[in-house]
Amino acid sequence: MSGPSSMRTPLGRVRNLGSSHSGTTDFWRQRLTAVAMTLLIVPVIVIVLMLIGRNQAGAAQILGSLPIAIILVLFIIASAWHMKIGMQIVIEDYVHNEKLKLASVMANNFFCIAVALASIYAILKLSSGV
């Protein structure tokens, strides 16, 4: 079909096969999440410092308060997304075996989603005071 005798032009052959209009999506999201975390880092550090030296009951009380839970959930979403993109770039740079690359990218997605959901679930559980 697309051999030298084909009537299709080189442009026609590659059209709609690339990352049309979505090539910079990861670049943009990497910056978006980076700016989000830059804004959130000071409150997050303050929260962690507030928890030092407290026992579970004290920590649970602080982590369960609404503004703190929201700040932490936002930070977790931004960081999980950011690290998913970052690790994928690292994998694509260094893993050249196609199947291994596929498995690594998939494992990366699973890891980031699992870490994010486990952390968010823990915060929600603390917020509902169960």
Place this chain on the structure above:
Amino acid sequence: MTARIERPLSPHLQTYRVTLTMALSIVHRATGIALYFGTLLLSWWLIAAASGPGAYANVQAFTGSIIGKLIVFGYTWALLHHLFSGIRYFFWDLGYGFKANEREALTWGALIAGISLTVLVWIVAYTVGGGR
């Protein structure tokens, strides 16, 4: 059919002279990878807080140990270094700071800010809670 075109490959790391910005680019990636696995600690800590006193005591026993403290200290530095090193990239993304002296200054700034804020956070941590 034309033969497969041999595209030129970019020279790899060992071809280049080591510069500060290049070394810190590698450190940025390395701290990113460290933070990636470090989130397991953060996750463990939150799950433990939600699970109960026993689980939380386990986390505190770990973070209170010498190895635990070293890991958390390393995590603090990796986080803050990655943050300031990342802020450098914001400047570059926006098209500023590409002159030789500017990029050196930004890079030294990120290095110094990362280390000094790590120390500051730990001083505050010890003042507030007397260690973990």
